[in-house]
Amino acid sequence: MILHLRFVCSLKFLFPFFLLFGAMACRTTETERNVFRENPKKNLGTDSKYELEDGLYAVHYGNGRRLELSDESEDGTERKETVFLFYLIKSGNRILLIDSGISSVRTKDRYGLKDWASPSTILEKAGIRGSMVTDIVLTHFSADHAGGLDLFPRARVFINPNDWELLKKTDWFPNLRKILHTKEKDKKLTFVQGSLEVFPDFRILFTGGRTPGHSAVEWLRFPKNRVLFAGDECIFTELCAGGKDPAGLPLYSVKNHREFIQYLELLVEQGTKILTFHDPSLLRPEEEVFPRIYRIP
Numbered sequence: 229m230i231l232h233l234r235f236v237c238s239l240k241f242l243f244p245f246f247l248l249f250g251a252m253a254c255r256t257t258e259t260e261r262n263v264f265r266e267n268p269k270k271n272l273g274t275d276s277k278y279e280l281e282d283g284l285y286a287v288h289y290g291n292g293r294r295l296e297l298s299d300e301s302e303d304g305t306e307r308k309e310t311v312f313l314f315y316l317i318k319s320g321n322r323i324l325l326i327d328s329g330i331s332s333v334r335t336k337d338r339y340g341l342k343d344w345a346s347p348s349t350i351l352e353k354a355g356i357r358g359s360m361v362t363d364i365v366l367t368h369f370s371a372d373h374a375g376g377l378d379l380f381p382r383a384r385v386f387i388n389p390n391d392w393e394l395l396k397k398t399d400w401f402p403n404l405r406k407i408l409h410t411k412e413k414d415k416k417l418t419f420v421q422g423s424l425e426v427f428p429d430f431r432i433l434f435t436g437g438r439t440p441g442h443s444a445v446e447w448l449r450f451p452k453n454r455v456l457f458a459g460d461e462c463i464f465t466e467l468c469a470g471g472k473d474p475a476g477l478p479l480y481s482v483k484n485h486r487e488f489i490q491y492l493e494l495l496v497e498q499g500t501k502i503l504t505f506h507d508p509s510l511l512r513p514e515e516e517v518f519p520r521i522y523r524i525p
Contacts (some may be wrong), residue, residue, distance in 0.1 A: 232360070280354040280517070284449065284524040285316045286503070287350055288511055289329045290341035295463065308464060310506040312341060312372055315457060316521075317447075323356060324363040325383070326445055326457050327505065328370075328376035335375045345520060348379045354518040365432060367459030368439040369395050369404070373505065377407045385411050386432060389419040437461050437485025438477065444488070446500075454500045455524070461488045465507050469496040496522030 237442055279489075293309035314327040329347035337343045348358050355517050361380040367373055377385065385408070395405050411417040417501040420443065425431045429448040438460045445457040461476065462468035472492050479485050490500060503510065503524065517525045 262297045275391055280316075280318055280356060280521070282318050282320065284455070285318070285517070286313050286510055286524055287316055287329065287347065288313055288352060288520045288522065288523045289347050290336065290339075290344035292342075292506065293340055295431075309508050310463070311508045311511065312339075312344075313510070313523075314347070314373070314376075315503065315504045316356075318356075322363070324365065325380070326365050326368055327373040327459075328364055330372055330375040330380050331377075332375065335371050337374050344408065346379070347376045347511075350518075350520045365426075365445055366391075367444065367457065367505075368442040370439070370460065371399065371404060373383050373459070374404055374470065375401070377411070382416075384416045384418060386418045386420050386426060388434060388443050389421055390436070391439055391441030392417075392419065394440055395485055435459070435461050435484060435488045437479055437481050437488050440480050442480070452499065454490065454495070454498075455503055456495055456500050457503050458492065458505075460505065461485060462492060462502065462504050463506050465502045465509065466503050468492055468504070469502060 288311055290312040292310035292312055295310055296307050314325055314329045317324045331346055344389045357381050358379045361383045364380060364383045365386045413521045420432045433444045433446055435444050442459055444459055468489055471489060483512045511522050516524050
């Protein structure tokens with residue numbers, strides 16, 4: 229079934245646009261133009277015990293199994309710990325999530341998560357109710373990335389149509405499909421075809437390696453501070469930065485995945501911070517501002 233899907237565009241044609249940062253731009257209001265502009269001197273952590281300050285945060289909602297490295301240079305015995313994360317950007321009244329975690333115990337058990345906590349429970353301890361989340365960008369359709377959508381009923385959801393079409397043709401995640409149908413009916417589902425700047429300096433990039441509609445997110449927080457949210461195209465940040473990703477996860481397109489890893493290497497050389505969704509090295513105890521919520525400098 230997957231073989232019948234056609235990509236909207238190939239990374240072969242998209243990567244020159246990545247390098248020039250020339251992705252298509254949405255029309256935005258003047259408020260949106262400044263919505264993700266941070267003051268690097270202001271956001272140094274939270275002084276309040278009950279409210280999350282503006283900034284970028286990793287939300288740690290569970291621990292996963294160890295992944296055996298599949299690099300040919302390894303002896304097959306080394307394993308790396310994994311965690312389950314999604315990211316939160318807060319800027320005034322706008323709260324944007326990159327992926328949404330898992331809300332259901334059944335799905336949590338399916339993924340074998342340990343020390344799991346519902347995303348809503350974690351966020352509420354930081355003063356964020358589910359109804360306060362305004363936007364969610366999905367890197368891809370896997371349930372550990374999109375399985376918490378039901379917790380955020382008012383959020384507008386961005387997703388690549390290739391993954392949406394695949395979801396509609398399979399029974400892999402029936403609950404998720406129902407949620408997305410409701411979002412579409414309520415006009416809260418935005419299809420991102422190819423690569424698109426949805427807010428100023430905040431771009432969703434089509435990658436198409438792990439899944440047919442897999443996307444990454446690139447954000448220029450302020451001058452000389454750019455971050456790339458890699459989705460599942462990269463699992464362990466340090467390895468990907470060196471041109472490797474030996475986690476051995478299934479790929480939809482090996483070619484697209486390798487091209488993305490090459491692009492990621494280039495960004496690392498330029499000083500871009502790479503954020504993945506399963507690498508425990510990203511969680512620094514001194515940056516934990518609320519239980520399971522870590523500030524990203």
